[in-house]
Amino acid sequence: MTLAVLSNDRLDPWINWTTLGPPLLEPLAALGGRLVSPPPEPRAWPRLARTMRGATSVFWMQQSARPEWPLVAASLAAGRAARSAFVVDPWLVDLPRIALAARLQRLDPLFVPFSEGAQELVRRHPRGRFEWLPFGVDTEVFAPGDGERDVFAFWMGRRHEPLHRALLEYCEARGLRYEYRREGLLLTPEELGELAGRSRYFVVTPPLAEDRARTGGYSPLVMRYLEGLAAGARLVGVLPGSGEYERLLPLDAILQVDVDGRDLAERLDADAESAGATARASAHVRTHHSWARRAEQIHERLVTGRPIVQPPPPL
Structure with missing residues (x-):
């Protein structure tokens, strides 16, 4: 598998993106893939075909129903490559648009961090490819301090x-x-x-x-x-x-x-x-449950096709 990981770091991403996107996308790209940051200007999109050449699988993170248009353009430039994504806000009201976009983009799978949303998507669209994958955490940012807990x-x-x-x-x-x-x-x-x-x-x-x-x-x-x-x-x-x-x-x-x-x-x-x-x-x-661990789980899922199983809590 040659994986192209699409990043929206050049697209004025949403406010909490820094503890969502880079901590997942960068380690995922490091697992034998490459990180692609599409430019915001449509006139530059034709060059994406060269950037995406050779990719057999494409992955991205989207806030709700679909990614930003430059990421869509990069995905299309990958031709018949397999596609998968992680959706950040799968609220009930957004599920119809999320499901439609997932079908149009042929996502296999779409990772959904809310189990309620994942279950409802599977119920409504049993032929779809929706899988529960909990959020991760940026353990570089959130770590125990060295001093007193004041x-x-x-x-x-x-x-x-x-x-x-x-x-x-x-x-x-x-x-x-x-x-x-x-x-x-x-x-x-x-x-x-x-x-x-x-x-x-x-x-x-x-x-x-x-x-x-x-x-x-x-x-x-x-x-x-x-x-x-x-x-x-x-x-x-x-x-x-x-x-x-x-x-x-x-x-x-x-x-x-x-x-x-x-x-x-x-x-x-x-x-x-x-x-x-x-x-x-x-x-x-x-x-x-770090984002780096989620990257490993996603990579293994895309390579093997086996569902991701989360470990139980410690006793």
Whole structure:
């Protein structure tokens, strides 16, 4: 197999692309393939035929229904090569467009990180090629820090306000440092990873019910769970409803609390010594759920055709 891995790094990619695209695409291309970055200008696309010459398989990452047009042009330039992709946001409302684009592009397979979305695509399109592949984590960015964990809790992504307010009150009453995303302050991935590596707790929630217009009711395992554990922090928050966490990660690595924060103070005050469980979970994530490991799994799947099997969580 001669694999061409398409990158959208020249196409003004979406804001969180740096912890999604390069950590997967670069190691995948290093496994006997090559990385191709199509230019944004249509006048340059005819030259893609020379760039894609000899490729027998093409892979890319797309945000939703289809990749950017320059990646489509590069894929077409590969002629009859096999095609596969990873879709980042397979929400219920987007599944019809995702399935149509996958059929038109002859994707075999399309890797889907939400098990709910993958199962629904298979149900609706049994002749399609849709396979569940969980997100990975950039373990170069999210890693345990060398110094003291001087941040009590860190909430990196979208916040659920009742739980956020409860945590804010808890930390203010005890003089603890609580870091969270603030309006107008945009940290780099490296700065976010550094904060996570200094945090004792890393707050996680799945996309919640009030965001149903976007999620369609899906409650997947998102990257935040992996990022916190890869950074060596203990998770605190809410389990996804999909069951993916239980399939992949140890339950003793997360302090579960009510989504409205009613029991937060009681649960935090009673949280027993958990350093061993957190360290085991961190090592498991860094070994089995990095983007580099996903690259190995994808490459093996494309070469052998065998389905990818994820290891169970450590006991």
